Amino acid sequence: MSDVTIKIKDREGELHEVQAPTDMAMNLMEVCKAYELPVEGTCGGMAMCASCQCYVLSDHELPEMSQDEDLMLAEAFYVEDNSRLGCQIPITPELDGLEIELAPES
C-alpha cells in the first residue's frame, strides 16, 4: 500500500505537506495528531467534540457526512460550507493531494 500526500494549512497559515498511510485505518484527525499539528481530538474520533474541524480546500470527493457529523457541525463554531470533521474522513488512496485548513480552536 502506498501513502498519500495531504496538505494541511495550520492556524498560523503555515502549510504542512504530510504523508499518510492508507492501510492503517487512520482518519484525518489522527494524521494531524501524528504530525503533532494542534488538533486536540478530545472525543477520540466519535464526532462528538468538533475539535478536529477543518475546511476542505481542494475538490476531492469525500465520504458523505453522517448524521452525527452533520449535527455536531450544527453546534460547532466557525462553521463554513466546506467544514468537515477530520475524524470522520478515513485516509484512502482517493485522498491523494487533499488540501485542508484547520478551523480555529474553540
Added chain:
Amino acid sequence: MIKTDILIIGAGPTGLFTVFEAGLLKLKTHLIDALPQPGGQCSEIYPKKPIYDIPGFPEILAGDLVNNLMEQIKPFEPGFTLGERAETIEKLEDDTFLVTTNKGTKHNAPVVAIAGGLGSFEPRKPPIPNITDFEDKGVAYIIRDPEVYRDKRVVIAGGGDSALDWTIFLADVASEVTLVHRRNEFRGALDSVERVAELTKLGKVNLITEAEVKELKGDDHVTCVGIKHKTEGDIHVDTDYFIPLFGLSPKLGPIGDWGLEIEKNAIKVDNSYDYQTNIPGIYAIGDVNTYKGKLKLILSGFHEAAIMCQSAYQRIFPDKKYVMKYTTVGGVEGFDGSKKEAKKEVVKAIV
C-alpha cells in the same frame, strides 16, 4: 477545610479507581472535579457510547462504567467537591498540600493525585466579539440557579440536550423564552425535541431556527441580541439574559501554572515507576500525564492509579512496609464497616 490522605483532582474513571486502590491501603480520598457529576469525559461526552477495551467487559457503555466504578468505590466513602475547579496549590510547612478551588473550598492532603484527563471542562463560548464584556451581566454559560430567570426574558442558543432541556424548564419560569439554533434539526433526545415543538405551538417558546446569535447589545447589561437568520436576514430580540449552551470543552487550565513540567499539554512524569511529577508528593495519572511509551487508555489509567497509591502509601507512612494482598485473599474492608470476602469452601466429610 477538607482533610484527606490522597486528594484526587479529576473524577473520571482513573480518579474514581484511585479511590479503590487507596482504600485497599486504608488511605482516605477526596475528589475535586469541575463538572457537577463524576465520570469525566465518560459522563460528559459519551455516556451512551460503548467501550470495548475494558478488561473483563466485552462491551460496556461509558455511563455504565462510571456507575460500576461508583459502586465499587462506595465502601471507601470518598468525599467529592463537584462543580469546582482546582485553582491553586500551596505547599505547607508540614510538607502537605493546600489546594483551593475557584469557589474558595480548601483541601489539605499529604499527597495530590492529578487525574485531570484533558483538563477541566469549561463551557464553549460562541465567537461573538463582545460576549466576554457581558459575562455575569446577562450572559451565562451555565445555569446554576434557574430562579434568577423568573419572570425575565431569556434567549438560549444551542441544539443539544442542555439547550433543549433548559428551554423546556425555563418555559414555565421565564416570562419569555427564545431558542436559537443553526439548524432545523436538533441533536438532543427525541422527546425533548418533541416537547420544544409542542411548547412552540403553544406560544410558550419562541423558536428561531437556521439562525445564529451574532451580536449582543446593552450598556452595563444585555438588553438585546442580534440574530442572523439564513433567509430572513437580521432579527433583533430584546432580552434580559443570553444563555449559550454549546457544551463543554476541556482545558488544562490553572494546573498548567502549578510549576509542574508540562509537555504537549500533559504533565511529565519521567518514569513509569510511580508516576510522580517533578514536585514530590504530586502525582499525575491517566490521560493527563505523559512519559515514554504512554498510552492514553482507561486501562492504563487504572494501572497507574494502583502503582501510584503504593508510592503514596510509602510517602505517608515511610516507616511501614506494605505487603500487597489480593482482594480474593484479603477481601475488601470498607470504611463504612462493610466487608466483602470470598466465601469459604464448605468441606464436609463423607461418613
